[in-house]
Amino acid sequence: MIARKDTPYAWYVALLLSSAHLISFVDRFVMSLVLAPIKHQLGLTDTQLGLLHGTGFVILYTIVAVPLGHIADIGNRRNLIIAGVVIWSLATAACGLADSFNSLFAARIAVGFGEAALVPAAMSLIAGYFSREKLARAVATFTMGASLGQSTALLGGGMILAWLYSRGGLSLPGLGDTPPWQALFILASLPGVMVAALMLTVREPLRTHEALHSKPNLGTVFAYIGEHRSAFLWHTVASAAAILLAQSYAAWAPTFYIRLFDYSPAQTGFTVGIIVLVVGPLGHLTGGWLTDKLQAAGVKGAPSVVIGGMLPMAILPGFLFCVTRNEFISLISYGLLTFFTTAAAPPALSGIQMLTPPRLRGMMSACFLAVITFTAVGFGPPLIGMITDHVFGDAQALGSSLLLATVVFALIGALAAWRSRTPVTATLDALAERT
Template identity: 70%
Template sequence: MLRKDSAYAWYVAALLSLTHLISFVDRFVMSLVLVPIKAEMGLSDTQLGLLHGTGFVILYTVAAIPLGWAADRANRRNIIIVGIVLWSLATAACGLATSFSGLFAARVAVGFGEAALVPAAMSLIAAYFSRGKLARAIGTFTMGASFGKSLALIVGGMILAYLTAQGGMMLPGWGHLAPWQGLFVAAALPGLIVGLLLLSVREPARADDAVAKPGLKEVFAHIGRHRAAYLLHTAAASCAILLVQSYGAWAPTFYIRNFGFTPAEAGYAVGLVVLIASPIGHLTGGYLTDRLQARGVAGAPGVVIGTMLLLSVPVAALFCTTTDRTLSLASYALLNVFITASAPPGLSGIQLLTPERLRGVTSACFMAAITFTAIGFGPTSIGVITDLVFGDDKALGSSLLLATVIFAALGALLGWFSRAPVRAATPT
């Protein structure tokens, strides 16, 4: 019999966090090599944004709902294992690309594989944890994303520096790869190892195994009955994650352009900041959500999201405008704490709104919406603003600040207005 909140449950949460870490390594290693890719392929900032964001979301958003439907019926652990193998192979394919179209297609495949993770992982975590510890368990899961971004930048920077010194790498059966291509191939390997570790996760019996599995019609009917709560909460969370993704995608390039860092140096600096600051944000966001929820605060997830977004604005202004390297890195660290603290309440809010038997598809719908808007639009919009509004590579900081002001204000308003409908819709 499943014992919730047990030591084994925390082991499962930690292993799923490691899987999330790998997914973000493979997703964010692209941010480290935007400059060499631009130089080699002659791309614009808009095309770089398409590679980092839009290419990733195309199949992610299409596949998320059927994979969520599968997570409500099939073995969730096995769904995740198949996904991690697929996205790891697609990451290696990014390293074998020789054109924008080939690289874009490989990024599409990465997104398709990663679509399997969050719906199945959220359903597993919700099965292993009680409502009182759910947000903290989800905070552990989302913390893996920050560690993944850090490793993509720190370890990726080390590998990139080594490959640059070696003039690239030879891949048996393929031939010579440029340093940035070799980095993608190296990033693909850990996922295959983690896929084996996931075999140790036991698939818990579902609380409603005797009940017929829900169809999409039932899921959408439930969402429709509580549409104000779901729409406002999802929109607020989208604003928050859009900023997380935009800074994650462009921060290394910002330091290369504005402070003269090499790609490897930018990876070390940004990765170290994210490694220290972002886990604090994830744990803080989960803890605050659980505490406010326990105290009966209406719409606690939206309150946490809105508060963290408003706190991020003055810090973002400092980060984007200072010319002092130390102050820039310090402000970037604090900014990461605030914006990443918005991730756990976003995910936990959906779990709290949704009955267990509907969580797979509902989480998939939530992640499809978040991914399409935040990842698909966020990094690309920064590139478009830089190209079309400012027309200057060095204006990247201004683009980031403008986006922060707009989406932080919008997200805070949406989070505030979500409180009443979320309270009314949350089952007791």
């Protein structure tokens, strides 16, 4: 017997998975808050900072995502998530013990390794607990944790960082006096323990007969992608462009305000964190709600329509954010930019679930995630650093680098989204006929 869909317990699971997503983004994005002190203390370039924030995180993430997705399809997804939470929490603490670029880079690799377990297993669980009619909203609840995690990293991290600076750091047993930026990583690792414990309350939903008796492998996934190559290709390009923009601004916005508006790390954490806290969840929920509503209304290729509509609207606020030196206009523009880029995330992830039969969802999510993470996280933040270092040659030109990326990738993403609409619709219709 298959588990009932859309129950209150299902929403509890979605909220708990969102909490795990929140913690993962705290541990991922606390780095963006302390790029300035890391640059100063370790003597790093913007390119190295981009590598720490992006490339270091994705190296193992992209390699292990697919085998972990396979485990999610055939094994216990809850236990996989618990193991991932424990690993990335320990690795975040290791970031606080690093004293060089190489050791910090290695710790970031380990953070990515642990976090690679979350999304494939969580997407598979959510798809097991929710009907197609409410899937996008459930996915939006999960992805909302990303914005809340980013805002918590900045807002809570900024407050803790201010407290740490007022104390001159932190004295820890066995470690002695620890500088504020290192102490922040160690403190950020602690909430993961509680989330791992709460995950023990999650029950595995019964899988469909097809999922129980099939033995999917990477060849099966690639064969299915090959059958619907146009839908997956253009949807992935559109999703990657949207998430690249979101990740690039998330990584560099705090440093932008430190350089261009003379904010302190604590002040930029508080200011940017408040904006992301208010606007980010609203963007995620809007994107998920709009995708479900358009689909219910019979609009063809609803995920494509939402992504293709949101990205062009991000260009104007992105332009204002990058060029204005008026603080009020800058903050309003950043809020609007955050709304439009985060609204594109739920249709990106829910679109993959809609396009995929249940027995392949774990591995398909992992493949999609590996590609998206490699391009958006691994390529986005380092690209901004390299443009600043090697094209403009001026740390104060960070806004120009962000503006160039905004125009290019928003247009690429929008065009790819609209190109994907017809093949996505055809694939969704084919799946509906099978079920």
